[in-house]
Amino acid sequence: MYPIVEKKVLSENVKLLKIKAPLVAKKAQAGQFIILRIDEKGERIPLTVADADPKKGTVTIIFLEVGKTTRQLGTLDVGDSLENFVGPLGVPSEVKKYGTVVCVGGGVGIACLYPLVKALKKAGNHVISILGAKTKDLLILEKEIQACSDEFYISTDDGSKGQKGFVSDVLQQIIDKKIKVDMVMAIGPIIMMKVVSNLTKKYNIKTLVSLNPIMVDGTGMCGGCRVSVDGKTKFACVDGPEFDGHKVDYDNLMLRNRRFIHEEENACRLADVK
Amino acid sequence: MSVRKTKHEMPEQTPQERIKNFKEVPYGYSKEIAIKEAKRCLQCKNKPCMNGCPVDIDIPGFINCIAQGDFEKASEVIKAKNNLPAISGRVCPYEEQCERECTLKKIGEPVGIGRLERFIADYEREKGKKPPKKARPTGKKVAVVGSGPAGLTCAGDLAKLGHAVTLFEALHDPGGVLMYGIPEFRLPKAIVKSEVEYIKELGVDIHYDVVVGKTITVDELRDDYDAVFIGTGAGLPNWLNIPGENLDGVYSANEFLTRVNMMKAYKFPEYNTPVKIGKIVATFGAGNVAMDCARTALRLGAEQSYILYRRTEAEMPARAEEIEHAKQEGVIFKLLTSPIRFTGDEKGILKEVEFIKMQLGESDDSGRRRPVPIPGSEETMKIDTALVAIGQSPNPLIPQTMKELNIGKHGNIIADEDGQTSVPGIFAGGDIATGAATVILAMGAGKRAARSIDAYLKNT
Numbered sequence: 011m012y013p014i015v016e017k018k019v020l021s022e023n024v025k026l027l028k029i030k031a032p033l034v035a036k037k038a039q040a041g042q043f044i045i046l047r048i049d050e051k052g053e054r055i056p057l058t059v060a061d062a063d064p065k066k067g068t069v070t071i072i073f074l075e076v077g078k079t080t081r082q083l084g085t086l087d088v089g090d091s092l093e094n095f096v097g098p099l100g101v102p103s104e105v106k107k108y109g110t111v112v113c114v115g116g117g118v119g120i121a122c123l124y125p126l127v128k129a130l131k132k133a134g135n136h137v138i139s140i141l142g143a144k145t146k147d148l149l150i151l152e153k154e155i156q157a158c159s160d161e162f163y164i165s166t167d168d169g170s171k172g173q174k175g176f177v178s179d180v181l182q183q184i185i186d187k188k189i190k191v192d193m194v195m196a197i198g199p200i201i202m203m204k205v206v207s208n209l210t211k212k213y214n215i216k217t218l219v220s221l222n223p224i225m226v227d228g229t230g231m232c233g234g235c236r237v238s239v240d241g242k243t244k245f246a247c248v249d250g251p252e253f254d255g256h257k258v259d260y261d262n263l264m265l266r267n268r269r270f271i272h273e274e275e276n277a278c279r280l281a282d283v284k
Numbered sequence: 285m286s287v288r289k290t291k292h293e294m295p296e297q298t299p300q301e302r303i304k305n306f307k308e309v310p311y312g313y314s315k316e317i318a319i320k321e322a323k324r325c326l327q328c329k330n331k332p333c334m335n336g337c338p339v340d341i342d343i344p345g346f347i348n349c350i351a352q353g354d355f356e357k358a359s360e361v362i363k364a365k366n367n368l369p370a371i372s373g374r375v376c377p378y379e380e381q382c383e384r385e386c387t388l389k390k391i392g393e394p395v396g397i398g399r400l401e402r403f404i405a406d407y408e409r410e411k412g413k414k415p416p417k418k419a420r421p422t423g424k425k426v427a428v429v430g431s432g433p434a435g436l437t438c439a440g441d442l443a444k445l446g447h448a449v450t451l452f453e454a455l456h457d458p459g460g461v462l463m464y465g466i467p468e469f470r471l472p473k474a475i476v477k478s479e480v481e482y483i484k485e486l487g488v489d490i491h492y493d494v495v496v497g498k499t500i501t502v503d504e505l506r507d508d509y510d511a512v513f514i515g516t517g518a519g520l521p522n523w524l525n526i527p528g529e530n531l532d533g534v535y536s537a538n539e540f541l542t543r544v545n546m547m548k549a550y551k552f553p554e555y556n557t558p559v560k561i562g563k564i565v566a567t568f569g570a571g572n573v574a575m576d577c578a579r580t581a582l583r584l585g586a587e588q589s590y591i592l593y594r595r596t597e598a599e600m601p602a603r604a605e606e607i608e609h610a611k612q613e614g615v616i617f618k619l620l621t622s623p624i625r626f627t628g629d630e631k632g633i634l635k636e637v638e639f640i641k642m643q644l645g646e647s648d649d650s651g652r653r654r655p656v657p658i659p660g661s662e663e664t665m666k667i668d669t670a671l672v673a674i675g676q677s678p679n680p681l682i683p684q685t686m687k688e689l690n691i692g693k694h695g696n697i698i699a700d701e702d703g704q705t706s707v708p709g710i711f712a713g714g715d716i717a718t719g720a721a722t723v724i725l726a727m728g729a730g731k732r733a734a735r736s737i738d739a740y741l742k743n744t
Binding site: 094226270 | 532
């Protein structure tokens with residue numbers, strides 16, 4: 011069992027849990043994920059490692075309550091425990107000095123971006139961060155990311171904070187300023203990663219994205235998380251989750267992530283969770 | 285006295301009944317039938333059946349105990365060699381092993397050795413197992429990676445020899461393929477758990493949620509243990525590599541079976557993992573896994589469940605018993621049929637498979653006649669779900685993270701007959717070394733590796 015040692019509500023539907031999992035905490039690196047199962051009847055869901063403290067043996071996860079499992083997870087509190095918590099899985103991000111790196115985060119993807127921003131800054135990069143959300147109440151980790159960024163921008167769909175519009179608009183402005191960007195790291199909704207990748211492709215800027223397909227085991231066994239990258243089938247769990255943003259078939263990924271949408275809606279209704 | 289020429293039948297659920305549930309198909313022998321079947325054994329002095337057993341069970345010995353009604357003694361004879369008889373008594377291909385060598389085959393059917401092994405294992409479980417005797421500790425520590433048939437067997441045998449064994453499992457349940465792959469109706473999960481309990485009673489300590497190669501590396505295990513056994517299996521699914529394979533509705537056999545067996549999707553939404561199959565399901569491949577998929581689909585409510593296979597029934601790798609069960613249940617076999625592409629609708633949902641008819645040509649390397657497409661014989665078929673069951677490759681996680689290990693061209697860890705790899709103190713066996721094979725061969729490999737690990741530990 012893996013006890014919850016801290017809980018924070020970051021926005022209405024976004025929550026943070028700190029879990030005691032010493033083996034995972036010792037090994038976790040930026041870009042990796044874990045798989046958890048709440049109880050014996052639970053499903054296995056992947057969540058990115060938002061932070062890890064090897065000394066205290068804790069791993070931080072941040073999640074958006076979208077389906078039955080994440081909503082149930084959101085009802086747990088300090089003192090509760092998870093049945094399973096396994097990781098760190100996936101290939102860690104390649105953290106090195108690229109030069110100027112633009113880190114683009116959208117929605118709950120910002121949680122996955124945070125450890126990377128930290129690591130890229132530490133590696134000596136000039137880090138420009140752009141965070142986006144539908145509205146200001148849904149923005150998370152602003153202060154934390156700003157603290158380790160050289161430049162920091164916000165965009166909201168409704169203009170309630172920062173620039174009104176999308177993260178890609180801000181990125182376009184940076185590119186228009188003729189700032190030499192060596193790499194773009196984009197993590198967020200699939201559509202955001204697709205738009206950002208299409209933009210950077212025009213300017214031939216290396217772009218990495220972190221994908222979040224449906225998984226079961228997370229060890230390369232089931233192939234449920236397969237994505238098409240450069241026309242080849244890759245498993246996000248063992249080959250990723252990071253891939254070259256210019257080569258990912260986002261449309262297929264969006265379709266595959268909707269595979270169980272009806273079952274999910276059904277389960278939520280039956281469980282009578284709001 | 286003349287010997288009965290046929291095996292005593294094992295009573296089973298009727299096909300009409302069993303496709304509506306996930307309960308085990310055969311009920312097993314009663315005591316009376318088991319004794320009668322055991323009395324068919326000729327007790328040959330040269331014990332030819334034992335030549336066919338990968339784990340060296342004294343087969344005439346345990347059958348003789350059954351014939352005399354001493355079931356406890358029969359269990360002791362089996363357990364001297366086999367830690368997991370309730371499992372092998374269900375999934376072993378006896379017809380190709382012990383029973384193939386049986387002298388009775390000269391006049392009829394062999395003794396139902398598999399059925400008798402299963403009877404004894406079930407008898408013991410129902411009656412309450414005797415706790416095993418613990419061996420005197422040797423002070424040596426062994427790490428076993430993977431709790432499938434190879435790992436469980438190796439761990440059990442090492443514990444019996446007095447070594448302190450820690451078993452690392454990546455998933456949340458023990459058993460590997462026994463848990464995620466083989467369906468409930470063929471191998472009830474309660475039985476797997478009960479067999480694992482026995483391994484634990486022998487003193488084996490099991491750690492779940494540990495992905496060796498990620499959570500801990502093999503090198504770290506080497507620092508903490510005197511020897512390491514790798515039994516991580518063939519978990520990587522093979523694909524048809526045809527267009528449309530990533531459409532919604534195409535599953536690997538592994539994903540489909542893991543959802544249903546390990547995650548219990550057949551009880552969704554009581555259990556939270558979903559699976560959906562629609563009305564028409566096509567399984568590609570004709571091994572035991574393919575039969576498991578096609579039969580599982582029927583139990584989930586498929587109206588039509590097809591097996592598409594590019595050769596003929598004679599070349600099917602599945603056990604005859606599995607093919608027979610599938611036929612009885614109404615699985616439709618479309619043979620000499622090879623898929624060309626999957627097509628979907630505008631939402632990316634699978635709708636059709638296009639295939640071409642084949643004919644058998646010259647023999648290939650495997651000795652089987654190679655299927656050749658018949659030009660112009662393309663057809664399409666409406667399907668809701670495609671299950672790709674054309675084999676698995678060795679799991680790449682450990683080979684990727686441990687550079688010193690010699691790896692074969694199929695991604696397998698190279699190990700000799702006794703499980704010794706290219707690195708001293710590191711042993712491997714089962715599907716990770718051989719590529720996908722059977723449960724009992726993995727158990728045999730685990731057993732031989734345990735012997736050679738014991739010998740290695742005595743010399744260190």
